[in-house]
Amino acid sequence: MAEGERRGRIGGRSSNPYHEDRKFPEPTVCPRCHLVYRNGRWQDGNSPDKGETVHSSHCPACRREIDRLPAGLLFLTGGYLDMHRDEIFNIAKNQASAAAAHRPLQRIMWMEEDKGTTEIATTDSHLALRIGKSIESACKGSLTIKHAEDTQLVRVYWQRDA
Ligand SMILES: [Zn+2]
Known part of the structure; x- marks a missing residue:
């Protein structure tokens, strides 16, 4: 961890x-x-x-x-994503499976693409962080983490341009 x-x-x-x-x-x-x-x-x-x-x-x-109320949101952007979409999505799914083996409350709620941004919502903030860090370590790029004090929602931003 x-x-x-x-x-x-x-x-x-x-x-x-x-x-x-x-x-x-x-x-x-x-x-x-x-x-x-x-x-x-x-x-x-x-x-x-x-x-x-x-x-x-x-x-x-x-x-x-x-309720469709995630605890973690991971946003993926940048030209690198277009070329390595399958690889990056597999990292997300594999991390979710690995987390679920010990922590069944950590789940991906949705993975949606809209206007060049992929949004991955999770039931637990740690899963969004885990996936973001795995993508960063495998694909480089930059990772930004923002904790919202009022809602407990963690937003994670990963970006890599082509
Ligand atoms: Zn349940």
């Missing part, structure tokens, strides 16, 4: 007005993605036992997906 990512976490957790810090009764199952909340965190697997009282509530990632 990169240093900047760790710093981002501390700032992001402390006063999150949204859903990530909320506690749920255990076990709670998300009806949308079927993650299970147990031992204080949402996890893949660890299904409830027979006879257990199971609660139902959307997990924080699904809430953000339903």
Whole structure:
């Protein structure tokens, strides 16, 4: 994990007005993605036992997906992107898969292209940072990170001209 990512976490957790810090009764199952909340965190697997009282509530990632309210936004621009689109998109998808293996609440919500800018929205700010840093390390270019204090939304800008 990169240093900047760790710093981002501390700032992001402390006063999150949204859903990530909320506690749920255990076990709670998300009806949308079927993650299970147990031992204080949402996890893949660890299904409830027979006879257990199971609660139902959307997990924080699904809430953000339903509300279309990302925690991280990554913007990709520059002529280099046109020539290496597949490579760059694969980096994003691979990073999302790697993150999801241990952190199932970190997901890509959408990848959209509009007027030369590709926007990648994530349910967790760390995933946007992770993808941006991976693209920077693989493709060079420049990376700018902007934390919005009021909304907790992290915006990451990557640019490389051809
Ligand atoms: Zn869910």
